[in-house]
Amino acid sequence: MVLVLYYFKCSLFLFSELDLLPFLVTFLLSFWEVQYGIVGGIAVSGFMLLYNIARPKLKVSDDDVLVVALDNGLNFPASEYISNVLYTEALLGIRRGKPGMLTKQSFCF
Numbered sequence: 001m002v003l004v005l006y007y008f009k010c011s012l013f014l015f016s017e018l019d020l021l022p023f024l025v026t027f028l029l030s031f032w033e034v035q036y037g038i039v040g041g042i043a044v045s046g047f048m049l050l051y052n053i054a055r056p057k058l059k060v061s062d063d064d065v066l067v068v069a070l071d072n073g074l075n076f077p078a079s080e081y082i083s084n085v086l087y088t089e090a091l092l093g094i095r096r097g098k099p100g101m102l103t104k105q106s107f108c109f
Contacts, residue, residue: 060089
């Protein structure tokens with residue numbers, strides 16, 4: 001039993017270190033009650049999924065214009081975050097002496 005659990009833990013760790021978090025929450029809460037372990041694992045997995053959707057990874061390059069490359073598609077929960085990042089980068093570009101007049105209204109989705 002210990003060998004199987006150890007093998008499962010190692011194979012899960014090879015894919016993503018963050019995937020161990022729902023596993024550990026489920027495992028530890030299952031000692032209290034199995035229902036709480038299942039609910040806790042689902043809640044942690046859901047939070048991790050929603051956080052990745054709401055805060056996508058952005059690559060912003062600033063030569064003469066702002067170019068934003070998204071890792072995922074543009075979703076509604078991420079629009080305010082992307083708007084704030086674009087606005088901040090545009091203001092930093094203006095402070096660095098880059099030309100252009102930008103307002104927050106120009107970044108509304």
